[in-house]
Amino acid sequence: MKAIRKILDNIKPHVQKGGKLHKFHSFYDAVETLFFVPDHVTTKGAHIRDAIDLKRNMFMVVIALIPALLFGMWNVGYQHYMATGQEGTLIEYFLHGLLKVLPIIIVSYVVGLGIEIVFAQMRGHEVNEGYFVTGMLIPLIVPVDTPLWMVAVAVVFAVIIGKEVFGGTGMNIFNPALVARAFLFFAYPSQMSGDKIWVNGLTEGQGIVDGFSGATPMAQLTAGASQNDLILGFKNHAMSAYDMFMGWIPGSIGETSTLAIILGGAFLLYTGVASWRVMLSVFAGGMIMGLIFNAFAVNAYMEIPAYYHLVMGGFAFGAVFMATDPVTASQTNTGKIIYGLLIGIVAVLIRVLNPAYPEGMMLAILFMNTFAPLIDYYVVGANIKKRLKRAKA
Amino acid sequence: MSEMFSKKNLKLITNPLGEDNPITVQVLGICSALAVTVKVEPAIVMAISVTAVLAFANVIISLLRNTIPSRIRIIVQLVVIAALVILVDQILKAYAYDVSKQLSVFVGLIITNCILMGRLEAFALGNKPWPSFLDGIGNGSGYALILVIVAVTREIFGSGSITLPGFGEMKLIPQAFYDMGYSNNGLMILPPMALIVVGIIIWVQRARNKELIES
Numbered sequence: 001m002k003a004i005r006k007i008l009d010n011i012k013p014h015v016q017k018g019g020k021l022h023k024f025h026s027f028y029d030a031v032e033t034l035f036f037v038p039d040h041v042t043t044k045g046a047h048i049r050d051a052i053d054l055k056r057n058m059f060m061v062v063i064a065l066i067p068a069l070l071f072g073m074w075n076v077g078y079q080h081y082m083a084t085g086q087e088g089t090l091i092e093y094f095l096h097g098l099l100k101v102l103p104i105i106i107v108s109y110v111v112g113l114g115i116e117i118v119f120a121q122m123r124g125h126e127v128n129e130g131y132f133v134t135g136m137l138i139p140l141i142v143p144v145d146t147p148l149w150m151v152a153v154a155v156v157f158a159v160i161i162g163k164e165v166f167g168g169t170g171m172n173i174f175n176p177a178l179v180a181r182a183f184l185f186f187a188y189p190s191q192m193s194g195d196k197i198w199v200n201g202l203t204e205g206q207g208i209v210d211g212f213s214g215a216t217p218m219a220q221l222t223a224g225a226s227q228n229d230l231i232l233g234f235k236n237h238a239m240s241a242y243d244m245f246m247g248w249i250p251g252s253i254g255e256t257s258t259l260a261i262i263l264g265g266a267f268l269l270y271t272g273v274a275s276w277r278v279m280l281s282v283f284a285g286g287m288i289m290g291l292i293f294n295a296f297a298v299n300a301y302m303e304i305p306a307y308y309h310l311v312m313g314g315f316a317f318g319a320v321f322m323a324t325d326p327v328t329a330s331q332t333n334t335g336k337i338i339y340g341l342l343i344g345i346v347a348v349l350i351r352v353l354n355p356a357y358p359e360g361m362m363l364a365i366l367f368m369n370t371f372a373p374l375i376d377y378y379v380v381g382a383n384i385k386k387r388l389k390r391a392k393a
Numbered sequence: 394m395s396e397m398f399s400k401k402n403l404k405l406i407t408n409p410l411g412e413d414n415p416i417t418v419q420v421l422g423i424c425s426a427l428a429v430t431v432k433v434e435p436a437i438v439m440a441i442s443v444t445a446v447l448a449f450a451n452v453i454i455s456l457l458r459n460t461i462p463s464r465i466r467i468i469v470q471l472v473v474i475a476a477l478v479i480l481v482d483q484i485l486k487a488y489a490y491d492v493s494k495q496l497s498v499f500v501g502l503i504i505t506n507c508i509l510m511g512r513l514e515a516f517a518l519g520n521k522p523w524p525s526f527l528d529g530i531g532n533g534s535g536y537a538l539i540l541v542i543v544a545v546t547r548e549i550f551g552s553g554s555i556t557l558p559g560f561g562e563m564k565l566i567p568q569a570f571y572d573m574g575y576s577n578n579g580l581m582i583l584p585p586m587a588l589i590v591v592g593i594i595i596w597v598q599r600a601r602n603k604e605l606i607e608s
Contacts, residue, residue: 147574161589165596187580 030127058132064264071260072253073097080200085209104139130169137177140254143197154180198250226300244311255317265320274324277336282319285344318361405527409535416539421507427587434556436544444533451529454517551581
């Protein structure tokens, strides 16, 4: 730590006002506050002091993502080994996944932070920590075989159009990570949907065992399979809700394991970073819509047990890490519940009724992001009305 | 002659290209800018059609401006525009059938293009024919400029080519790129991306010209 301090202290005179490298002062600030507690103090008025700031807050979410990330790496290797018919050890699976996932993470951070720094310089702001979480979320919600340049383009789009045009961190209407995902989904549909993209190496088709299918449970259901027809890899491997809960199924890198996501979610709730109201109500919304479909079922997809929806695909990931984004969610407590319920309902609705979009979670959250301020508006309005009535009585 | 192209009159043409652009500043005619800009060729044809209709409608309304009762002026304007649009539509069908098929209803929908009504109301009703003609040409060119910028962006990234009238489709992105794993951006072909491209143009323009920023 001392060595870092020394280096930073050596650079400091150059980046302060009047120094040669003053242009880069915001970048310097970002690096300095990453390693050390900032020494800026307020000079006027009373302030509550707390160790938590945006950077620590964001870091909590990144920590919460670690179980999903580690499991995702293992699963990438596991699926690949299964597709090529090899047996491997836990370490081999993990290393294979690490080598596939790490480049995506690096591209996401380098490109995203690069743009953030450029914008901070241009606007004379400090570099914001907002990208910490987004940069980790994006690799977790893309298929493992996504070409790196596509990840880069999506990150550029998400950070500039999804965030910077609105004024940067904290001002965005849509969740930037989901904007990146939606961009990829609509811009490069062939690399973002289908049966082959979810398992590493399947698109190239070399050394793949005959009869192996990389179809996700939702793709199979959309294709008309019933709950008992779901297969995992091979025809004779049935896929159960337990498999989906544990997560050894094909899917985007970090979204498959509901268990790992719940671990992260528990951490978020324990630290108070994410809202339990949103999380709970998203799951409740999905469950309610699933039960409604069960009651009026006319095809196999509608008949699957409602809890399947909660463990399939990106539902849990979206509920825990995307819907709870404090910037894009509703701010009022009642609003959070309505917002969450509607996300769950719309997600399941899109999944079951629209065969063009096997996964509805991304679209549901983006859709409800648009409505979050409106929900708040009416919740606040209703509250005012209620209190006025009480004042008159 | 020098009076016809006086500084004031020339401004009528140059202003709409920049600080008074119909799309990026007046925010008129957005719908067609989103609809016909997938490829460059229809965008150019559409821009020429709109410019022609706008210039002549401006002149006609300007000539009639003292005789039109103001209570029914909108319907008179519509009749003039509709007549011109039908002419343009027939000409396109006769001489550029393929493009006219691509543009489909959007030629007919020039009638509803807000730039036309906007300019007739704001300019032609209160000015002489010659300045009105210049205003029509100017606003048409401003519209054309944005349309072509959007269309070039969308076609290069969305289809990897450029289609110019009379030249046909030219591949801009070499096959080697595709072999290396590049693929066209499907979002560029969809209307939302046109809106975003227009938005970026507006953003850039206002960043360069601070006077345009609304308070």
